[in-house]
Amino acid sequence: MDAIDRKILVELxxxxxxxxxxxxxxxxxxxxxxxxxxxxxxxxxxxRGYRAVIDPHALGLTFEALLFVVMGQEDRDTLAAFEEAVEAIPNVVLAQRLFGDPDYLLWVVAEDIAAYQQLYDDVLSGLPGVLRLTSTLVMKRVVEQRPLPA
Structure with a gap:
């Protein structure tokens, strides 16, 4: 990749x-x-593709939480089952596996705190292999989805 390719990526x-x-x-x-x-x-x-960046508030998704996940079981099958289950939850808009503690970070959006609590109780708390979930509520986005440096 040369300087022109990098310029193309910046412009895209x-x-x-x-x-x-x-x-x-x-x-x-x-x-x-x-x-x-x-x-x-x-x-x-x-x-990797092209898409529109949508304001979550336009869809009524005004509540955001970061969910830290500590796994109780970390064998390959359990991790695969956890990741597959997370991929199937539309409200999880970002999921990252981490080194150290916690094991995963999930960025979750919902309509409001009541909707998040229902999602937490009905879906997130039952994910395979989970030992502990800790939520941190997002107060304000300071930097969001900025372009990658090229």
């Missing part, structure tokens, strides 16, 4: 809907080389 993060002509102009290429480079970035997985 700013506006993934721009035309190839606009992109080419911003990275100082003609359309054909810009298009070839973009297709190669997509082919290699550097560009």
């Amino acid at each position: 993060q700013r506006d993934g809907r721009q035309t190839i002509t606009e992109l080419a102009d911003k990275v100082d290429l003609t359309v054909s080389p810009a298009h070839r480079r973009l297709r190669e970035l997509e082919r290699t997985g550097a560009v």
